[in-house]
Amino acid sequence: xxxxxxxxxxxxxxxxxxxxxxxxxxxxxxxxxxxxxxxxxxxxxxxxxxxxxxxxxxxxxxxxxxxxxxxxxxxxxxxxxxxxxxxxxxxxxxxxxxxxxxxxxxxxxxxxxxxxxxxxxxxxxxxxxxxxxxxxxxxxxxxxxxxxxxxxxxxxxxxxxxxxxxxxxxxxxxxxxxxxxxxxxxxxxxxxxxxxxxxxxxxxxxxxxxxxxxxxxxxxxxxxxxxxxxxxxxxxxxxxxxxxxxxxxxxxxxxxxxxxxxxxxxxxxxxxxxxxxxxxxxxxxxxxxxxxxxxxxxxxxxxxxxxxxxxxxxxxxxxxxxxxxxxxxxxxx
Amino acid sequence: xxxxxxxxxxxxxxxxxxxxxxxxxxxxxxxxxxxxxxxxxxxxxxxxxxxxxxxxxxxxxxxxxxxxxxxxxxxxxxxxxxxxxxxxxxxxxxxxxxxxxxxxxxxxxxxxxxxxxxxxxxxxxxxxxxxxxxxxxxxxxxxxxxxxxxxxxxxxxxxxxxxxxxxxxxxxxxxxxxxxxxxxxxxxxxxxxxxxxxxxxxxxxxxxxxxxxxxxxxxxxxxxxxxxxxxxxxxxxxxxxxxxxxxxxxxxxxxxxxxxxxxxxxxxxxxxxxxxxxxxxxxxxxxxxxxxxxxxxxxxxxxxxxxxxxxxxxxxxxxxxxxxxxxxxxxxxxxxxxxxxxxxxxxxxxxxxxxxxxxxxxxxxxxxxxxxxxxxxxxxxxxxxxxxxxxxxxxxxxxxxxxxxxxxxxxxxxxxxxxxxxxxxxxxxxxxxxxxxxxxxxxxxxxxxxxxxxxxxxxxxx
Numbered sequence: 001x002x003x004x005x006x007x008x009x010x011x012x013x014x015x016x017x018x019x020x021x022x023x024x025x026x027x028x029x030x031x032x033x034x035x036x037x038x039x040x041x042x043x044x045x046x047x048x049x050x051x052x053x054x055x056x057x058x059x060x061x062x063x064x065x066x067x068x069x070x071x072x073x074x075x076x077x078x079x080x081x082x083x084x085x086x087x088x089x090x091x092x093x094x095x096x097x098x099x100x101x102x103x104x105x106x107x108x109x110x111x112x113x114x115x116x117x118x119x120x121x122x123x124x125x126x127x128x129x130x131x132x133x134x135x136x137x138x139x140x141x142x143x144x145x146x147x148x149x150x151x152x153x154x155x156x157x158x159x160x161x162x163x164x165x166x167x168x169x170x171x172x173x174x175x176x177x178x179x180x181x182x183x184x185x186x187x188x189x190x191x192x193x194x195x196x197x198x199x200x201x202x203x204x205x206x207x208x209x210x211x212x213x214x215x216x217x218x219x220x221x222x223x224x225x226x227x228x229x230x231x232x233x234x235x236x237x238x239x240x241x242x243x244x245x246x247x248x249x250x251x252x253x254x255x256x257x258x259x260x261x262x263x264x265x266x267x268x269x270x271x272x273x274x275x276x277x278x279x280x281x282x283x284x285x286x287x288x289x290x291x292x293x294x295x296x297x298x299x300x301x302x303x304x305x306x307x308x309x310x311x312x313x314x315x316x317x318x319x320x321x322x323x324x325x326x327x328x329x330x331x332x333x
Numbered sequence: 334x335x336x337x338x339x340x341x342x343x344x345x346x347x348x349x350x351x352x353x354x355x356x357x358x359x360x361x362x363x364x365x366x367x368x369x370x371x372x373x374x375x376x377x378x379x380x381x382x383x384x385x386x387x388x389x390x391x392x393x394x395x396x397x398x399x400x401x402x403x404x405x406x407x408x409x410x411x412x413x414x415x416x417x418x419x420x421x422x423x424x425x426x427x428x429x430x431x432x433x434x435x436x437x438x439x440x441x442x443x444x445x446x447x448x449x450x451x452x453x454x455x456x457x458x459x460x461x462x463x464x465x466x467x468x469x470x471x472x473x474x475x476x477x478x479x480x481x482x483x484x485x486x487x488x489x490x491x492x493x494x495x496x497x498x499x500x501x502x503x504x505x506x507x508x509x510x511x512x513x514x515x516x517x518x519x520x521x522x523x524x525x526x527x528x529x530x531x532x533x534x535x536x537x538x539x540x541x542x543x544x545x546x547x548x549x550x551x552x553x554x555x556x557x558x559x560x561x562x563x564x565x566x567x568x569x570x571x572x573x574x575x576x577x578x579x580x581x582x583x584x585x586x587x588x589x590x591x592x593x594x595x596x597x598x599x600x601x602x603x604x605x606x607x608x609x610x611x612x613x614x615x616x617x618x619x620x621x622x623x624x625x626x627x628x629x630x631x632x633x634x635x636x637x638x639x640x641x642x643x644x645x646x647x648x649x650x651x652x653x654x655x656x657x658x659x660x661x662x663x664x665x666x667x668x669x670x671x672x673x674x675x676x677x678x679x680x681x682x683x684x685x686x687x688x689x690x691x692x693x694x695x696x697x698x699x700x701x702x703x704x705x706x707x708x709x710x711x712x713x714x715x716x717x718x719x720x721x722x723x724x725x726x727x728x729x730x731x732x733x734x735x736x737x738x739x740x741x742x743x744x745x746x747x748x749x750x751x752x753x754x755x756x757x758x759x760x761x762x763x764x765x766x767x768x769x770x771x772x773x774x775x776x777x778x779x780x781x782x783x784x785x786x787x788x789x790x791x792x793x794x795x
Contacts (some may be wrong), residue, residue, distance in 0.1 A: 086450040122466055263494050263520060290493050291493045291494060291496075291497045292494055293492055293494055294491070294492040294493075294495060294519050294520045294521075295513065295514075295519070330482045330514070333513070333516065
């Protein structure tokens, strides 16, 4: 991606983290938008996303909060009800469970319970996923749990372009939007596509076309799926890689259209297999395109253990290009 | 709680074979629902239920022959749970599905089994002495026999896509070598098989000229097609192989009729000019679907005549005539593969002609498919035999006991007729009456034929 463009006008390379920051900076030009969360101000965000924004926009717009997820997510919901467009940052999805009551019982339900009178235009960002040796309590992938909840939109930007442009679309959505940023992506570097100025939040994307198998994934697993597809192409297996992008609502049409062409599906999901988003996608494929299937749907998920700290164990517990390759071979063999 | 018993589907029936249940335990049934198919010596009949409620147990297994009056199912009250009374709990273990009525276990050679199982084995032509039972103490169970009768069907492992392709390409999965996991047939295998076949067919055409290619194995039936009910499939067999029993049943019944019933016979020729003219005019002006045939007019007239002369419409029972409460005109239908059935056209006297046409068509086609209802076969009050379509001019029939008369109709033929001193040619029919002299005299019979004649002269009144 970057090499192709380097020869022409050579736009500066950027990172996923910087793309997110750029999106926030752009959003903050709207007076109603403000960012709040633990350490987002003086510390610059615990993943460095909001570094420098406090200096640029001041403490009214970039607000450090006490260590109470329920309180500051609730405050965000209240602010959204009051006409603001808050962006709430939760350090990791593991801690978001402390705010689950606010998200599920307030943010997701108020529109329904008010008879359509109260929409909650809050955007909640958080980190998810493993791979950085942060131990079980910082490494789980629980976005599938949120994708279970009606009334919210759940996004998983996997590319620089999505990181750069999803926030604006999320803020434009009158309903609560949760954005899950995979922790291993923050340092991912590349060049933004200057032709993309906005993204929609409804459709999955085909990141790599192929004809033998559909590898369906999202977020932090996308790069692993792409790596697996590279390995497979060496064996003459042409894998199509789908990036779901929106985990709720799911873009069934793109998935089914792809599986309808390749007749085989492998779902890669860093969450635990049981009751996962991968399970949901597999079920939908069976429901909708059963008679297109030439092999059982395969799933590559994390081992059903608390994610280990030790590097080798952590790597063994997570989906890896090699395990994706194995699953694809099983599907096409 | 009521019992559903083997019905008597004719005066001469004393036992019947349950062919299939059309209900399961727990099903709600209401009076008049068809619940079972019963094979009698004469034909296969759909039997209706005379009670409403919930089927709580089926007591007789399909394939079992039982005497008339044998309880075949238990029908409990309709289950309507109320707020106060919880559903009654059975105080004793409720009878299961097809409990063997006799629990006596006997030895047949080395094999131990119950009579019901032995009966089933006999029916399926299985030698129990060669079998090993899976039941208690090596007892041969019903499941063992069924398994032996139909070994588990081999299912070719194939992916959904491969199955779909196989259907559309008309490839039999049985002959396709699967290259997937555990030999699973995949789409490519089906395509390869289809390609090979096309190639072979082509070559056969080229090298062998007009000789037809080897017949392909039959394609799998599409799974979307409604399942073929085995009973339906076996029906033609029942009729052809059942012909000897049908013959013997007719033989017994007709011998009895001719021996016990003192018949008298009357015959008259009826001028059908008015009826035919009216019918042709009506057919010319009406829609094709509602066109009438002469038989409809004849049957309607016979039914009305039976109403006007009730002494011929009923039964001879216990030495006395019992008039029937309505006209259920028995229609003698010759069956494919031989034999006769005479199902009743209920309320034939009150039906309009189009209704009668429709009912007649339905009745005849169902009689020939062996799908008559018990109520239709049970109680005709007066039977008509119409051999007109065979070109016969006059038929004198034998009364179908316990009825007391039989109307015979020949074909409609043009005959010279004297009308007001002039000779002319009119369509006519010869109507006959065979009647039971114990129940009526010739004068009564004559009144019937006269009524028939009169009715046919005013077809617009029919």
